[in-house]
Amino acid sequence: MFNKTYQDPNPAIGQQGTKLTTTDMNTIVSELNAILTSHGVNPDNSSGQISNLLNKTFAPLNSPTLTGTPLTSQPGSSAPANQIATVDYVNQKAMQATVGFTPVQQGGGDWMANNKVYIGWTGSELIAQVDQTQLGGFVFQQEDDNTYGIRKIGFNHVAGTTSAQDSSGTWHYLAEQNWVQGQYLPLIGGEISGSLKVDQSATIGGISLQQDSSTSAHVISNAGDHYYHSISLDNDIYRTDATTWSQGTGNIMTFTDFSGHFMFRDSSTTGDMASRVLSLAPASSTLYSPLAVSGSLTANDITTTGQATIGKALSVGASSGGTMGIELGDTTNGQNNTTYLDFHSFGVNHDFDARISASGGSASATGQASLNFQAASAIFSCPLSVSGKITAGALTTPNLTSNLSIIDNGSDWATIYLSNSGKNRWTIGKSNAAETGNNAGGDLVISAYSDSNTLLSTPLTISRNSGIVSVGTGLQVPTVSTSDNSKNAASTSFVHNYVGTITNQTLQTSSTPTFQGAFLKTLAFNNGGNSSVYQDTNQGNVVIHTNNGSDHFAIFNPDGSLNLGGNITSGQATINGAAIVNGDVRVGQGNWLYTNTIGSYNGTVAFNAGVLVNGNLSVGGEAWYQTHGNEDNGTHIATTAFAHNVANQKANDVQSWVNSQGYGTTNWVNANYVPWSSYQGDFGSSGNIWNFAYGNRMEPFQVNATDNMRVNFPQAFGSAPVAILITPAQDIDVDFAAYNWDASGFTIRVVNRGATQFSVVAFGPK
Numbered sequence: 001m002f003n004k005t006y007q008d009p010n011p012a013i014g015q016q017g018t019k020l021t022t023t024d025m026n027t028i029v030s031e032l033n034a035i036l037t038s039h040g041v042n043p044d045n046s047s048g049q050i051s052n053l054l055n056k057t058f059a060p061l062n063s064p065t066l067t068g069t070p071l072t073s074q075p076g077s078s079a080p081a082n083q084i085a086t087v088d089y090v091n092q093k094a095m096q097a098t099v100g101f102t103p104v105q106q107g108g109g110d111w112m113a114n115n116k117v118y119i120g121w122t123g124s125e126l127i128a129q130v131d132q133t134q135l136g137g138f139v140f141q142q143e144d145d146n147t148y149g150i151r152k153i154g155f156n157h158v159a160g161t162t163s164a165q166d167s168s169g170t171w172h173y174l175a176e177q178n179w180v181q182g183q184y185l186p187l188i189g190g191e192i193s194g195s196l197k198v199d200q201s202a203t204i205g206g207i208s209l210q211q212d213s214s215t216s217a218h219v220i221s222n223a224g225d226h227y228y229h230s231i232s233l234d235n236d237i238y239r240t241d242a243t244t245w246s247q248g249t250g251n252i253m254t255f256t257d258f259s260g261h262f263m264f265r266d267s268s269t270t271g272d273m274a275s276r277v278l279s280l281a282p283a284s285s286t287l288y289s290p291l292a293v294s295g296s297l298t299a300n301d302i303t304t305t306g307q308a309t310i311g312k313a314l315s316v317g318a319s320s321g322g323t324m325g326i327e328l329g330d331t332t333n334g335q336n337n338t339t340y341l342d343f344h345s346f347g348v349n350h351d352f353d354a355r356i357s358a359s360g361g362s363a364s365a366t367g368q369a370s371l372n373f374q375a376a377s378a379i380f381s382c383p384l385s386v387s388g389k390i391t392a393g394a395l396t397t398p399n400l401t402s403n404l405s406i407i408d409n410g411s412d413w414a415t416i417y418l419s420n421s422g423k424n425r426w427t428i429g430k431s432n433a434a435e436t437g438n439n440a441g442g443d444l445v446i447s448a449y450s451d452s453n454t455l456l457s458t459p460l461t462i463s464r465n466s467g468i469v470s471v472g473t474g475l476q477v478p479t480v481s482t483s484d485n486s487k488n489a490a491s492t493s494f495v496h497n498y499v500g501t502i503t504n505q506t507l508q509t510s511s512t513p514t515f516q517g518a519f520l521k522t523l524a525f526n527n528g529g530n531s532s533v534y535q536d537t538n539q540g541n542v543v544i545h546t547n548n549g550s551d552h553f554a555i556f557n558p559d560g561s562l563n564l565g566g567n568i569t570s571g572q573a574t575i576n577g578a579a580i581v582n583g584d585v586r587v588g589q590g591n592w593l594y595t596n597t598i599g600s601y602n603g604t605v606a607f608n609a610g611v612l613v614n615g616n617l618s619v620g621g622e623a624w625y626q627t628h629g630n631e632d633n634g635t636h637i638a639t640t641a642f643a644h645n646v647a648n649q650k651a652n653d654v655q656s657w658v659n660s661q662g663y664g665t666t667n668w669v670n671a672n673y674v675p676w677s678s679y680q681g682d683f684g685s686s687g688n689i690w691n692f693a694y695g696n697r698m699e700p701f702q703v704n705a706t707d708n709m710r711v712n713f714p715q716a717f718g719s720a721p722v723a724i725l726i727t728p729a730q731d732i733d734v735d736f737a738a739y740n741w742d743a744s745g746f747t748i749r750v751v752n753r754g755a756t757q758f759s760v761v762a763f764g765p766k
Contacts, residue, residue, distance in 0.1 A: 002027050143167060329358070336360060411435065423453040431461075437709045439465040688714040691766065700761045702729060705748045711738075712745040713762055719743050721764030729757035 009017035118129040125137040141149030148166035156163045162174040201210035329339035340357035354375040362368035415429030435441035444462040461470040477489040522534040530547045540558035555563040682693040690698040735751035
């Protein structure tokens with residue numbers, strides 16, 4: 001709306017009135033229309049629209065009558081007495097006036113049910129009850145100068161302890177019995193794990209742990225016989241009498257030497273190294289004298305600088321598993337050493353019956369040495385898997401009909417190399433062509449290499465899908481005799497000798513070959529003329545083509561009939577079926593054209609064109625030239641007039657009968673129905689090909705598809721189909737989609753699932 005002041009005209013003082021312009025009126029009308037349209041009323045020419053709208057929409061200030069559910073805000077605690085109150089406010093005030101206090105609402109909050117809650121005083125404590133279930137008494141926190149009250153309590157499932165928060169916000173953890181038992185040793189005894197530290201002395205199960213007062217040695221001894229049954233843990237000490245220990249070198253037994261090893265020594269031998277018998281250390285242990293074991297010996301690692309002889313079996317490993325092994329050879333001198341493992345299997349003193357030796361290697365990398373097997377033969381009774389190349393004079397397996405897996409390299413090349421002096425000469429392998437389904441990829445390839453170990457050619461490739469053998473270079477076979485009629489491969493020389501020269505798919509020969517069978521598209525003659533014999537495309541006929549300046553065709557039809565494009569000249573021609581002659585039928589002077597009535601060859605001769613008779617034309621011994629009546633039904637020759645009369649009469653008779661039966665004429669049928677040939681062309685279907693009118697076709701079929709697999713239609717469409725409907729063939733839940741449509745097929749997406757059977761219906765142009 002606009003803000004404008006109007007004034008009345010006053011001629012006495014020459015004052016003009018304010019003009020009421022079109023803009024003013026349009027603004028006023030627009031504002032009034034906005035009032036109506038904002039409340040869903042369409043303005044029209046009727047009167048009282050705004051008044052009716054205001055009376056219907058707004059209540060009067062004096063005694064208003066409200067309809068529907070009018071809403072207002074919740075009054076505050078100091079609301080004026082005449083403020084409109086909400087239902088909730090009225091209920092609160094009514095309840096407060098009834099019970100004499102402000103009630104607290106029961107229920108209605110999160111996770112609260114509608115059960116009835118009771119709270120009461122027993123005379124000594126405050127208790128709670130829900131419905132018929134007694135919950136017990138309330139516990140109240142203690143809060144004073146020395147005590148913090150408890151705000152929250154709960155179970156910490158991460159730490160596995162009961163926790164409480166005091167009024168200052170600090171959490172405290174309460175130790176439970178099972179936690180204490182798992183962390184501390186009971187006073188009555190028990191088992192511990194980890195380390196136990198004893199500062200002075202301790203007695204455990206009759207064993208005393210203490211520090212000797214005279215030598216400061218830590219001693220393990222019998223609690224009742226401290227000196228006679230003791231082991232020193234740190235100092236070289238020996239027993240001097242029944243009550244004292246002294247340091248010295250004439251020890252009976254000690255558990256440590258200058259390097260920190262636990263040491264057993266021979267007291268009858270002098271000298272530090274000479275007296276050593278067994279040294280035990282965390283990383284390794286050393287036996288300084290020959291070791292004779294009558295039973296079995298179990299150890300983590302055994303190292304000898306001399307020769308070790310084991311009379312029976314040597315077992316490496318333990319029931320606990322882990323990494324285990326036997327190591328042979330020097331790891332310190334940095335030189336090329338030959339390390340071997342000899343086998344004596346015949347029971348005589350040979351150097352070896354079989355040997356495995358290693359030589360060479362690298363100072364910077366592992367696994368670079370050569371391993372040599374020396375034996376008469378090596379037999380593997382289990383599958384042999386080799387990640388690198390195999391170089392061998394011969395490989396023998398007892399039974400080649402069993403599973404022999406030479407190379408399995410996944411989707412990459414898997415190749416057998418045939419070499420000479422380390423240089424490839426031939427390779428036989430599986431290609432790395434992608435295996436995309438439908439048996440594609442993974443073809444067999446044979447390749448040749450040059451003297452310098454470079455690829456020369458790929459003479460042979462065999463497709464895994466089709467089995468087709470592709471020869472990359474020439475294929476040579478022996479030239480056999482032209483009388484050979486077997487399955488031997490024919491060389492080019494044999495073909496030239498036997499059938500002549502074939503140029504551009506045309507057989508050219510000056511001889512007269514004899515064929516027992518041949519599949520030919522066209523048989524042409526080149527002997528001064530221009531003639532051929534062929535078959536029309538997708539037809540079962542045979543066409544003989546001649547040319548004497550213009551083309552003539554004699555066609556032998558699939559039903560045995562003959563169509564002639566020229567004349568027949570013959571002394572006598574016998575035709576058992578129909579003969580369709582598009583030209584003249586001529587009989588030489590003195591000869592007859594007749595129907596044979598001898599024996600079983602009764603028949604007639606019908607002429608579709610005029611018959612020119614230069615002599616007598618006899619039928620049944622009579623000659624008729626006049627026009628007979630329509631009722632004539634004999635052996636007379638009919639004139640054209642007779643034929644017209646009879647044809648017209650028969651046409652009238654047929655028309656009358658058709659009309660009487662309610663049938664349609666041919667013209668009527670042709671005008672109202674599709675010819676059979678058109679119907680067949682539009683709707684003729686076979687197998688998965690369902691044809692429809694207007695140049696469309698539907699192809700239903702099933703396919704066992706995997707993710708991102710290419711699916712081909714049973715027959716290609718004229719262009720990309722307009723719709724593809726896909727449903728699973730089983731009762732399964734699977735996500736799938738079709739994309740990259742074209743005339744020949746599409747790609748299917750199968751999410752997180754293997755091969756799945758689908759039903760597919762495609763609709764598109766022919």
